[in-house]
Amino acid sequence: MASNRGSRVFLWVALAGGAFFLFVAAIFVLVYVSVRADDHAQFTGFGDRIAVVDLEGVIVDPKSVVAQLKKYGDDSSIKAIILHINSPGGGAAASEEIYREVRRVRDEKHKRIVASIETVGASGAYYVASATNKIYANEASIVGSIGVIAEWYNYADLLKWAKLKEITMKAGEFKDTGSPTRDMTPAEKAYMQALIDDMHSQFIHNVATGRKVKDEDIRPIADGRVWTGRQALPMKLIDQIADFQATVADTAKSVGISGEPTLVTPERERKSLLDLMFGDVSDLIPDRAKLMQTNVGFYYLWK
Known part of the structure; x- marks a missing residue:
């Protein structure tokens, strides 16, 4: 039994x-x-394809977006590229790298590339958009924020409270400029401000170059402010009020595509069986964008 x-x-x-x-x-x-x-x-259809590249969130690592732009820029079957933007900007150097690739697609490959700003296209994201042939935005989109910011935490008082003392050995007066364990000297503040001012002038010049205007046209509005898409239109920061679907239709028309084009997007990230069973664990991994404030850095970032 x-x-x-x-x-x-x-x-x-x-x-x-x-x-x-x-x-x-x-x-x-x-x-x-x-x-x-x-x-x-x-990847169905030939000769009537438009690629869509997403620029979302804080710009930290440009590699993925640059690779997509290069791929579609070099693909003769892709008639145009739409940069679909929803970003407050990010790292100055990262934004610059994407900007340069957009300019390469536009000026060297002579392929039409446009920007469609969804909710936010500010600071470094607007920097990137300025390099395209045409900028579209919704009436309520946030646009602009031409400026540079550098910020970090200073915990000198906390160290004093805890009776801890930092020991720093250096060669070079400015080697530890921006140390979070002490206040900056007047000379260090002037040094940092000079760096920020130089990056700001680069930002202004490159936006002006991308928009095909003079630096003097951009400088008066390059004070870090943002505007709605409706406000940005008469300021010539954008070219047309349009949502994404209208952007697709207008772009297709501009490159001679009749009817509805085939939209080509990058291959989606593959999910493993464990991802499907147990969900996304990416929230457990520290976000590099959230860690930016712990380091001295320079950002084209709207906050």
């Missing part, structure tokens, strides 16, 4: 385990087929 009962328990466990395995396998197959179908759909 005990043996028969044990066999039945084992049988039920085996059946339950097999059913669970088949269930998981079915989910995996369905997701895989769906993703493959989406990827295939992205």
Whole structure:
């Protein structure tokens, strides 16, 4: 009797385990087929394709966006590129790198590239947008913030309270400028301000170059302020009030595409079976954008 009962328990466990395995396998197959179908759909059609590159969130690492721009810029079957922007900007050097690639696509590859600003296209993101052939934005989009910011935390008082003392050895007066453990000297403040002013002048000049106007046209409004899309239009910071769909239609028309174009987007990130079963664990990983304030850095960032 005990043996028969044990066999039945084992049988039920085996059946339950097999059913669970088949269930998981079915989910995996369905997701895989769906993703493959989406990827295939992205690349159907020839000669009537427009690529869409997303620029979202704080600009920290330019590699992905630059690689996409280069790929689509060099693809002769792509008739135009739409840079879909929803970003407050980010690192000065990272924004500059994307700006340069946009200019390369526009001026060297002679491929039409436009910007469609969704909710926010400010500071470094506007810097990037200024290099395109045309900037579209919604009436309520946030645009502008031409300025440079550098900020970090100073915990000198906390160290004093905890009776801790930092020891720094250096060669060069300005080597530890911006140390969070002490106040800056007047000379250090002047040194940092000179760096910020130089980056600001670069920002102004490159926006003016991208927009094909003079530096003097940009300088009066390069005080860090933002405007709505409706306010930005008469200031010539944008070219047209339009949502994303209107941007697609106008861009297609400008490159001679009749009818609805095929939109090409980068391949989506592959999800593993563990991701599907247990969800996204990316929130457990420190966000580099959140860590920026702990270091001395220079940012084209609207806050």
